[in-house]
Amino acid sequence: MLITQLKSKETIESLAEGKIVIINCHGCKEVYFAEHEADELQKELSASKEVTKIITTDYICNPDNLKLQLKKHMDVINAADTILVFSCGVGIQTVADQFQEKRVYSCCDTYKLPGFQGVTALNVDCGQCGECYLNGTGGICPITACSKSLINGQCGGAKNGMCEVDKDMECGWERIYRKLEKMNKLENMKYDAPKVRNFGISKEK
Amino acid sequence: MRITELFEKGEFVVTAEVGPPKGVEIDHLIKDAHEFLKTRVHALNVTDNQSSVMRTGSLATCKVLKDEGLLPIFQITCRDRNRIALQSDVLSAALLGIENLLLLTGDYTTLGDHPQAKPVFDLDSVSLIHAVKCLEQGFDLAGNAVDGKPPKFAKGAVVSPCSDSVDVQLAKMEAKVKAGCEYFQTQGVFEPDKFMEFMEKAKQFGVPVQLGLIIPKNVGMCRYMNGNVAGVHVPDDMIEELKADKEKTKAGDTGVEICARLIKECKDYCQGIHIMSLGWENRIPEILDMAGIAPVAK
Numbered sequence: 285m286l287i288t289q290l291k292s293k294e295t296i297e298s299l300a301e302g303k304i305v306i307i308n309c310h311g312c313k314e315v316y317f318a319e320h321e322a323d324e325l326q327k328e329l330s331a332s333k334e335v336t337k338i339i340t341t342d343y344i345c346n347p348d349n350l351k352l353q354l355k356k357h358m359d360v361i362n363a364a365d366t367i368l369v370f371s372c373g374v375g376i377q378t379v380a381d382q383f384q385e386k387r388v389y390s391c392c393d394t395y396k397l398p399g400f401q402g403v404t405a406l407n408v409d410c411g412q413c414g415e416c417y418l419n420g421t422g423g424i425c426p427i428t429a430c431s432k433s434l435i436n437g438q439c440g441g442a443k444n445g446m447c448e449v450d451k452d453m454e455c456g457w458e459r460i461y462r463k464l465e466k467m468n469k470l471e472n473m474k475y476d477a478p479k480v481r482n483f484g485i486s487k488e489k
Numbered sequence: 490m491r492i493t494e495l496f497e498k499g500e501f502v503v504t505a506e507v508g509p510p511k512g513v514e515i516d517h518l519i520k521d522a523h524e525f526l527k528t529r530v531h532a533l534n535v536t537d538n539q540s541s542v543m544r545t546g547s548l549a550t551c552k553v554l555k556d557e558g559l560l561p562i563f564q565i566t567c568r569d570r571n572r573i574a575l576q577s578d579v580l581s582a583a584l585l586g587i588e589n590l591l592l593l594t595g596d597y598t599t600l601g602d603h604p605q606a607k608p609v610f611d612l613d614s615v616s617l618i619h620a621v622k623c624l625e626q627g628f629d630l631a632g633n634a635v636d637g638k639p640p641k642f643a644k645g646a647v648v649s650p651c652s653d654s655v656d657v658q659l660a661k662m663e664a665k666v667k668a669g670c671e672y673f674q675t676q677g678v679f680e681p682d683k684f685m686e687f688m689e690k691a692k693q694f695g696v697p698v699q700l701g702l703i704i705p706k707n708v709g710m711c712r713y714m715n716g717n718v719a720g721v722h723v724p725d726d727m728i729e730e731l732k733a734d735k736e737k738t739k740a741g742d743t744g745v746e747i748c749a750r751l752i753k754e755c756k757d758y759c760q761g762i763h764i765m766s767l768g769w770e771n772r773i774p775e776i777l778d779m780a781g782i783a784p785v786a787k
Contacts, residue, residue, distance in 0.1 A: 436615035445654060
C-alpha cells in the first residue's frame with residue numbers, strides 16, 4: 285500500500301509555468317490520496333496561475349486507460365505548457381511517458397505503507413523478501429518487525445524490550461523469542477549455519 | 490599476534506577502546522596510547538564510526554597503531570558496508586598484518602550524525618563472523634576460492650550480560666559461537682551479580698569472555714545511560730556513591746574506584762577485561778593498579 289503526500293506549495297508553484305493542466309488520480313485501492321489537501325491547493329493555484337483544466341480520473345498508471353480517460357481533453361492538453369500530476373510515482377511515470385514533449389511534473393511524494401488494498405492491519409507488514417522466514421520465527425516477520433531486518437537474532441540495541449531505533453516499537457527479536465518460548469520451539473533459535481539474506485531474489489530496495 | 494593466543498596461554502587479557510577522531514589529526518590518540526596504555530593493555534580496540542558518527546576509519550587507525558608497536562583490534566560493523574566491502578576490508582586487514590577482529594552488527598544510522606544515510610545491514614554480526622570463517626577456510630561467502638594462503642584472525646564479538654532480556658542475548662551468543670566466534674567483550678557492566686549469573690550460563694560455550702567496563706564519570710552520565718543505552722544499568726546505590734562526595738566525583742576519583750571495585754569483584758568469573766574509557770584513557774593505569782592488575786609483559 286502507498287500513501288501520497290503533497291509537495292510544499294512553494295515547490296508546486298515553482299513548477300507551475302504557462303498554461304497548466306492538472307491531473308488527479310483518485311480511487312485506487314493501493315494508494316491513499318490526500319484528496320482534500322490537493323483540492324485546497326489546486327483552488328489556490330487556480331487563483332494565481334493559468335490553470336486551463338483540472339482532470340480527476342483513476343488508474344492513470346495503466347497507459348490504455350490513461351489514453352481513454354484523456355481523449356476528450358486532448359485539445360486543452362495539447363495547448364498546455366505544463367502538466368501537474370497528483371498521483372503516486374507510478375501514475376506520474378505513465379503520464380510522462382505518454383507526453384514525451386510536455387513538461388510533466390509530480391506534485392506528490394510517495395511512501396510505502398504496511399498492508400494491502402487498505403483493509404489489511406497496519407501493525408504487520410510483509411517485506412516481500414522472497415525467502416519467507418515466518419515458519420522459523422513464530423509467525424513474526426524479522427524483516428519488517430526488526431528495524432535492522434536481522435535474521436540471526438537480537439542485536440544489542442533493545443532496552444526494556446523496546447527498539448533502539450524507535451522507542452515506541454517493541455524489539456522484533458524479543459517478540460520472536462517470547463513467541464517461540466510459548467510455542468515450546470526455542471530450538472528454532474539454535475542452528476548450525478548462520479542465515480544470510482539473498483538480495484539477488486529480493487525486490488526490496 | 491592474535492589475542493586468542495593469550496587466552497590460550499591463560500593470560501588475563503586486558504584491552505581498552507580508542508575512537509578515531511573526526512579528522513586526520515591522530516597524534517593525540519597515539520600519544521595517549523603510548524603514555525597510558527602501551528604497558529597496561531594487551532590490545533586496543535579501534536571503533537568503527539562509533540555510535541553511527543562519521544570519523545576516520547578503524548582499519549587505517551589500526552594500521553597506524555600497529556606501526557607504533559601497539560596491538561590493534563579492528564572493529565567492524567555491518568551498518569555501512571555490504572558483504573562485498575566487508576569481506577574486502579577483512580582481507581585488507583590481513584594484508585596490513587591486522588589479525589584481531591571484533592565483529593558487530595552496529596548501531597542504527599538514525600542514532601548518529603548522518604541520520605539521512607542509507608542503513609546497510611546486508612550481513613549481521615553472526616553472518617559476518619561466518620564470512621570471516623569462510624575466508625579463513627579459503628573461500629568467500631559466495632563459495633569462490635580465495636587465492637593463496639588464507640588469512641587467520643582472532644574473531645571476537647560482543648554480548649550484553651546485564652540486558653533486561655539476557656536469555657535472548659544468550660541465544661544470540663550461542664549463534665555467534667557456532668558461527669566461529671572465539672572471544673567475547675561485554676557491554677559495560679555495573680551489576681556484578683548479574684554478570685556472575687550470566688557467566689554461569691555462558692561458560693557452557695567454552696569461549697573466553699572479557700568483562701566490559703565503562704568509567705562512570707558523573708551522575709548525569711549514569712542517568713543518561715540508564716535511560717538510553719541498551720544493556721547498561723547503573724544501580725541506585727552507585728549513583729548515590731557518585732553523589733556523596735561531589736569534589737571527589739568531579740575529580741574522577743569515584744568513577745575510578747567504582748571501576749576498580751567492579752574488576753576485583755568480577756575477575757574470577759571472566760578471562761579478561763575491556764575498558765571503554767570514553768576519553769579518560771589517562772585514568773586506566775590507576776584503575777588497573779587499584780584492581781591489582783599488573784602491567785602486561787611485552
